[in-house]
Amino acid sequence: MSSLNKNSFIKSLLFYLPVFFLFASVLNEIDFNYLDIQYFSFNFAYTLIFYWTLKNPRYLNYGSIFLAGLINDVVIGLPIGISSFCYLLICAVTAYLRNITITPNFINDWISLLFTILLINSIQVISLDFIFSIDVNYMRYLINSGFTFIFYPIFLFLFNNLEKKIKTQKND
Amino acid sequence: MASSRDDFVIAIRSAFLKKSYQQKFSLLTLIFLSVIIVILGSFNFKPIQYVKIGINEIVYRSSFIISIPENYFKNLTIKLEEHFNLYDQFKKNQTELKNLKEKKLNNDFLILENKKLRELINETLQSDDLYAKVLVDKNSPYLKSIILNKGSKDNVKIGMAVVDNSYLVGKIIEVNYTNSRALLLSDLNSKIPALLEPIDIHAVVSGTGKNHGVIEYTKDDYDQKIKDKEIIVYTSGYGGLFKPGLPVGKIINDNKTNENIVNFFSDFRQLDYVKIVSYDIGSGN
Numbered sequence: 087m088s089s090l091n092k093n094s095f096i097k098s099l100l101f102y103l104p105v106f107f108l109f110a111s112v113l114n115e116i117d118f119n120y121l122d123i124q125y126f127s128f129n130f131a132y133t134l135i136f137y138w139t140l141k142n143p144r145y146l147n148y149g150s151i152f153l154a155g156l157i158n159d160v161v162i163g164l165p166i167g168i169s170s171f172c173y174l175l176i177c178a179v180t181a182y183l184r185n186i187t188i189t190p191n192f193i194n195d196w197i198s199l200l201f202t203i204l205l206i207n208s209i210q211v212i213s214l215d216f217i218f219s220i221d222v223n224y225m226r227y228l229i230n231s232g233f234t235f236i237f238y239p240i241f242l243f244l245f246n247n248l249e250k251k252i253k254t255q256k257n258d
Numbered sequence: 259m260a261s262s263r264d265d266f267v268i269a270i271r272s273a274f275l276k277k278s279y280q281q282k283f284s285l286l287t288l289i290f291l292s293v294i295i296v297i298l299g300s301f302n303f304k305p306i307q308y309v310k311i312g313i314n315e316i317v318y319r320s321s322f323i324i325s326i327p328e329n330y331f332k333n334l335t336i337k338l339e340e341h342f343n344l345y346d347q348f349k350k351n352q353t354e355l356k357n358l359k360e361k362k363l364n365n366d367f368l369i370l371e372n373k374k375l376r377e378l379i380n381e382t383l384q385s386d387d388l389y390a391k392v393l394v395d396k397n398s399p400y401l402k403s404i405i406l407n408k409g410s411k412d413n414v415k416i417g418m419a420v421v422d423n424s425y426l427v428g429k430i431i432e433v434n435y436t437n438s439r440a441l442l443l444s445d446l447n448s449k450i451p452a453l454l455e456p457i458d459i460h461a462v463v464s465g466t467g468k469n470h471g472v473i474e475y476t477k478d479d480y481d482q483k484i485k486d487k488e489i490i491v492y493t494s495g496y497g498g499l500f501k502p503g504l505p506v507g508k509i510i511n512d513n514k515t516n517e518n519i520v521n522f523f524s525d526f527r528q529l530d531y532v533k534i535v536s537y538d539i540g541s542g543n
Binding site for chain 1: 265268270283284285288289291292293294295296299300306309310313314317318320321324325394401403432439446447467
């Protein structure tokens with residue numbers, strides 16, 4: 087009986103791990119997106135949302151992504167709602183990709199990620215710079231987009247392993 | 259041609275409107291909601307501000323708790339680094355102490371003289387201090403700021419100066435009930451009136467988004483004047499927010515870019531406790 091309970095606990099823990107990662111990444115002080123290293127940063131949240139919503143949106147529901155965006159705005163001091171909008175745009179792209187794709191292809195996904203990041207970072211820069219008159223460093227955004235794109239295969243590998251574990255637990 | 263257009267429309271409609279996979283909200287609803295929040299937020303719509311304050315209260319505290327393990331490792335690295343550099347630091351400190359002792363004698367005299375002169379022109383300078391703990395120091399490319407654990411219930415107001423020991427760190431830009439946010443001097447949007455001593459030039463210190471500042475709005479001959487001199491940047495007191503004479507940083511030449519930059523006295527990455535200060539400069543005239 088206790089092993090059954092333990093098993094279901096691990097199952098639900100693994101299932102909510104992507105949500106936990108998302109909230110931990112927006113709440114933590116040490117953020118890969120704003121590392122204190124010159125010419126190096128990447129957006130972990132974008133990669134996480136892109137992968138899990140593309141794979142299966144059951145792991146990361148849109149409501150929690152919206153909430154995580156609001157929290158991110160509050161923590162880093164952006165005008166409230168911008169990150170939510172950007173995160174949900176990623177979800178829109180992944181939902182569209184899921185609908186048009188019959189057999190998933192890594193290269194297609196990877197290139198779609200680049201297109202998505204460039205789109206949402208452009209929207210973010212335009213709204214911050216022109217609507218809210220907040221000075222932004224364009225170069226940092228470009229570097230950030232570049233590294234997020236480059237690092238995607240690494241996270242893909244890690245998340246694939248995690249997903250396999252979640253599936254195995256589910257089938258047990 | 260028409261069928262591929264139909265496929266595209268069906269895929270888009272399905273992506274935005276379908277509430278599949280046990281989703282409680284459709285994507286389109288949430289996207290609209292976030293756009294509405296952004297627009298209303300830009301007009302300072304009251305309910306959105308209240309929502310923001312509510313989220314602030316919860317998020318800042320949770321962020322502080324979640325960051326405890328990471329901060330522990332961060333502090334551990336700093337402590338180890340300090341430990342390894344102990345001997346070098348001791349030697350350096352010894353020399354510095356000797357020089358400082360000499361300077362202190364001069365300084366004591368100047369303080370007394372300054373006090374007497376202020377009395378002579380009937381000028382009073384009153385300040386209220388409040389110690390605050392740094393809850394979160396998450397930096398972003400657009401906002402270099404820290405979250406402090408004192409808010410409107412402790413009489414913190416927008417515009418109050420934030421100092422680390424006697425060095426200026428920034429100013430309060432957002433006040434919630436139990437916490438507040440201070441914009442650091444290194445932020446791109448930070449601009450403070452300053453005085454460059456000993457050359458006696460008024461200027462503005464602007465943040466760069468990095469860990470240093472730059473001097474702006476000075477006359478062209480400023481570069482010539484600072485050659486081979488040690489220039490200290492103080493607040494000028496213009497604008498009435500900060501007390502005149504608060505040390506900000508030292509001007510150094512950046513070897514990489516060959517530009518003069520302001521190296522702040524305080525290390526903004528290692529702030530644990532700061533002082534929130536409001537000044538009231540009164541004149542009898």
